[in-house]
Amino acid sequence: MVASRATQRTVRRRTQRTISPKENPALGVGGQLDFARPVYAEIATRVLRDIRDVKQTAGDVMTGFLGRLLARGPSHPGVQVEERESDVVFHLDVVAKHGANFYDLGLEIQRRIGERVRHMTGRASIVNVNVRGVSL
Amino acid sequence: MADDKRSKRSRKTSRTESASSSRKGEPAPKSAQEVDDTKSPAPSKADGASEGSLDFDPAIITEIAMREASEIEGIAELTGGWRTKGVQVGESNEDGKEGYVLDLRIAVEYGVNCVALTETIRARIAGAILQMTGRKTKAINVHVTAIRERGHREEHHEEGPSLGEEHGIDF
DSSP states (O other), X not given: OHHHHHHHHHHHHHXXXXXXXXXXXXXXXXXXXXXXXXXXXXXXXXXXXXXXXXXXXXXXXXXHHHHHHHHOSOOOTTEEEEEOSSEEEEXXXXXXXXXXXXXXXXXXXXXXXXXXXXXXXXXXXXXEEEEEEEEX | OHHHHHHHHHHHHHHHHHHHHHHTTOOOOOOHHXXXXXXXXXXXXXXXXXXXXOOOOHXXXXXXXXXHHHTSTTEEEEOOOTTTTTEEEOGGGTTOSSOXXXXXXXXXETTOOHHHHHHHHHHHHHHHHHHHHOOOEEEEEXXXXXXXXXXXXXXXXXXXXXXXXXXXXXX
């Protein structure tokens, strides 16, 4: 009986034990996490690349060229990102493959980009898809 | 022979003395070494021996954070200028009394959960700074500036020198 009481006490102690900041230094460490706009654009571009019925993004040629020239990095023609307080808004111009169901394609793009953005950044997204052309 | 007897007697007397003192409840005499230790006075604050300060240059904090960040899975590279190298120590808290404030600019691997990654970054860097300097970290701001392909880090390490090698330090 005494032994069982003792074990109960130890169990209670273990369960009540809180992790001190010394054990877990992350406790009490604040800070912000933010993302540059090209990061969101890069995520959207990569997701679009994986979708079978999307031929390419339809960006302005001059915008793409200038973006590549000035930014000296990967540009994202056809992908515009707008940051709001709680969510991120994507404006996508895509060229779809001939024969694809555009409605389903739009839904799939929205779903996959939303999932990926939420997984990677923890933020919600609004995705506006504009089918600018059809590739034969 | 006579000397031996004397020495035995003296040992006996010393034993009895110590025994009697312990019986009376007095503390046993300390060993010679302990006595010698007590002779030299402990350094007091008045002497100035234990006074002083321990300061850390912000570059040290930056170096600790860089090394720790370079070992975290999911960080492709630290992005920043040649001066900051991706880690910046907050200017208002350079002395670290309130806790350091760090700004990290990183490129992450594609597919990584950045929220979880940030928690890992905070835990590891704050832990390393606490362990090495004894100072707390108030905040770590993480700025994700780019996304890289998985395996970019290995390629980068093969091509160029590591962060430590750049600073002439061996890991």
